[in-house]
Amino acid sequence: MSSARIVRRVGDSPRQRGSATGQTCPDLFELSDGNFAVIGTDRTEELDALLPADAARADYERIVVITRDTLLRAKRDIPDV
Template identity: 45%
Template structure:
């Protein structure tokens, strides 16, 4: 069975959405950089902490994480700063 949507591993990074981690004060060096990026195919890449295992047993009703998916946490200010770069639906 094919999925209605799947990530394209060949997509390239086009532009950061919002401010850089350094501008937001969410990093102290290059090893700790939560971020949000638009890819050339329109998809969004989120860089954050993988907390899939910590959240899997307490997901809300109807929420599922496939074996090839990860639950990623980013600082709220990272997404808030990206808001102006994300078009309305």
Template identity: 65%
Template structure:
């Protein structure tokens, strides 16, 4: 069964100042306890800079979310 989004963490993109569909990073909590992130795919530019003990599977991407997006979600991120 595919996970489903149950809630947004933090403010909406519009509340953070995005007035278009061009800059809409977002963070969502899924019903299985995981999180989904909408961000800029930076795999090609950042993969070579990963620390030696980090890795990425072929199906994984390195995604960048703005500082404002993550800080706006901070109070909604569960402690456990």
């Protein structure tokens, strides 16, 4: 089990993006180990067979979809390097 912790949200909160509840929407977080965690909709079954030939997914990995708005609002918080 990883000892990484959530350091910060990347981008606007779901409520700032217009979620009525602010609780059940896509989200992005930077972790203490430098990686990012994504909350999104699991669409692995639907998209797995559509991956390009040079893409692969391990059994423990999922294809997670977030809204375009979520990613665009996070862009300002993602470092260039």
